[in-house]
Structure formats: structure tokens, C-alpha cells
Amino acid sequence: MKLHQLRYLAAVAQSGLNITAAAEKLHTSQPGVSKQIKLLEEELGFQIFVRDGRNLSRITPAGQKVVDRAVRILREVQNIKRLSDEFKDEARGSLSIATTHTQARYVLPGIIKTFRERYPEVRLHLHQGTSEQISELAALDRIDFSIATGSQSLFEGYALLPCYRWHRHVVVPKGHPLAKVAKPTLKQLAAHPIITYVFSFSGPSSLHDIFAKEGLVPNVVLTAHDADVIKTYVRLGLGIGIVASMAIDPKDDADLVQIDTSHLFPAHVTWIGFRRGGLLRKYQLDFMQLFAPHLTRRVIERASNAATQVDVEELTAGLELPLR
Numbered sequence: 001m002k003l004h005q006l007r008y009l010a011a012v013a014q015s016g017l018n019i020t021a022a023a024e025k026l027h028t029s030q031p032g033v034s035k036q037i038k039l040l041e042e043e044l045g046f047q048i049f050v051r052d053g054r055n056l057s058r059i060t061p062a063g064q065k066v067v068d069r070a071v072r073i074l075r076e077v078q079n080i081k082r083l084s085d086e087f088k089d090e091a092r093g094s095l096s097i098a099t100t101h102t103q104a105r106y107v108l109p110g111i112i113k114t115f116r117e118r119y120p121e122v123r124l125h126l127h128q129g130t131s132e133q134i135s136e137l138a139a140l141d142r143i144d145f146s147i148a149t150g151s152q153s154l155f156e157g158y159a160l161l162p163c164y165r166w167h168r169h170v171v172v173p174k175g176h177p178l179a180k181v182a183k184p185t186l187k188q189l190a191a192h193p194i195i196t197y198v199f200s201f202s203g204p205s206s207l208h209d210i211f212a213k214e215g216l217v218p219n220v221v222l223t224a225h226d227a228d229v230i231k232t233y234v235r236l237g238l239g240i241g242i243v244a245s246m247a248i249d250p251k252d253d254a255d256l257v258q259i260d261t262s263h264l265f266p267a268h269v270t271w272i273g274f275r276r277g278g279l280l281r282k283y284q285l286d287f288m289q290l291f292a293p294h295l296t297r298r299v300i301e302r303a304s305n306a307a308t309q310v311d312v313e314e315l316t317a318g319l320e321l322p323l324r
Helices: 003-014 019-026 030-044 061-088 101-118 131-139 186-190 207-212 227-235 282-291 297-304 309-316
Strands: 049-052 055-059 093-099 122-128 145-149 158-166 168-173 194-197 220-224 240-244 256-260 268-275
Touching: 003 019, 003 030, 003 061, 019 030, 055 061, 093 101, 093 131, 093 282, 101 122, 101 145, 101 227, 101 282, 131 145, 145 158, 145 282, 158 297, 158 309, 168 227, 186 207, 194 227, 220 227, 227 240, 227 256, 268 282, 282 297, 297 309
Parallel strands: 093 122, 093 145, 194 220, 194 240
Antiparallel strands: 049 055, 145 268, 158 268, 168 240, 168 256
């Protein structure tokens, strides 16, 4: 049994049993991957995959146990490499972060600037996407950190630590009927076309559910993943925008009126996540503490060693989160 065989095995499992896609990720050939998997099965004495002609159709029960252990072994190999890097030079390396547009555009710039000043030799990779896209990168171990809001169920095997709270606010053009209303009601909002996030319509605090409790149906004319897109269409007069409070820039959005609607909508919590059981380098710990100063090294390390996300939540239950 060879390490590269386990690497091929994990890549196939993480690529939806698509050997071609796995070979591309591994920068090798499809026949080479198929051959090594067959050699591994011959050595083990049982099939890891069920085949339908030349294609893999599913993982056998015994094969799933092998895949799970292979993934753990590969993570420990990565931990050993990180440990080596840490002892050789704790200020060099790379940091890959996957997050949403709002975080990348409005929250992270100052943090990344400070981090770069402290660690100029660390290569930073910033990936933007939806929660689903971020979770795909996390499942493939392509990133060090995920930063998002909600969607916790998508991040199996991750420790998700709460960072800050935020509310949804309304933005309207100057001169709009709501511009002079300090605390609008849901009925007043429902009287206008609404432009908001796609994710606002899933989960226990969805806009539909909030309006429905008042016997109202929101007139949603457009949804988007990007706060800047929402504000663009608000400027065009298509409706009122409902966006994250931190996605409103006093300078760039001076032509819009921001209305605090924290009295109408519950707070959301943004979290930072990383693979449980992994070894965190010093600069990774520092990045997390720049992003969320209340996350002490002790809390982070205990979360990393937690068995489940429920354990992580119990560990962080008493933390006081800042409001953005």
C-alpha cells in the first residue's frame, strides 16, 4: 500500500467517482489512477468501488471505511508537512480563504491589510462564492478557512466558530417615501418591490416567514448573491434593497439612505471555519484573531480537537459577539 494510492482513492471519492476529474486534479492520467486503485483493491482483497462497465457507480460499505481512513491519513500527512513548515519558518507559507462577496468586499480588506503587514511572506488566496461553492472547496480540502453566514450543515467535519452578529438593513434612494421613516413596519416594506439576497428565503429567519407571521406577502422582484448588485438595482428604481448592515459604505453609498430594520429582522451570525483535527500554524491563528479577537488561542485549539460541531457550539456558547 502506497501513499499515492490513498491520494488517488480520496480524489476519486471527492470527485463524485469521476476518475477523469480526479486525474485532472492530481495532474496525472486517467489510466494511471484506475490502475493504482485496482492494485489497491487486489492488495486489500475486496472491491472499494462497484463498477458499471468502465464507470464507478458507488462505493462499497467496506470501501467507504477505507476511504474514510485514507482521508484521515492524508490529513495527518498534511499536518506533518505543516509542522515541518512551522519549525522551518513560521512566517512563510500560504493561506487560502473562501468566503462570500460581502465578506471579501466589506469586512476583510482591513484585516488582510494588517495581516499582510505582519506576514509579507505568506501567500494569500481569496476565493469568492456562494455557501454551496465554498463548501465544495472545503470538502476537497482546497482551503484553510471558510467564512460565511448560516449553511452550517454544508460543512461536515469543520469547526465553525462564531465571529460577529449583523442585521439586515433597508437601502432606498434619496427622496423615496421610506427615506424619512426611522422605524418602518413590515407592512410599510411590503408596500414596495423588494430586492434582496437569494439566501434570505431559506432557514428559520427567512423573509417569507417573517412577513407571513404578520399576514403579509413580500413583493420580491429580484434576488442576488451580491450586495453591490442589489444596490445597483435600487439606484435604478426597481425597488427597496434589503442587505447586510456591513455592506453599506458611507462614502460609496452616500446617494442612498440606510434604514435600520434590526427591530424587524433577527440578527445573523458570521462564522469562520476550518477542518477539525488539523494543525494550525501561528499565522493562521493570528488571522483568526484579527478577524475575531474574542477567539482566543485556547478556544481555537479546543475547537480544533472537538469531536463534533455540537461540541464546538457548547465550547463557544458563552462568547459575547460584537455587532457590525
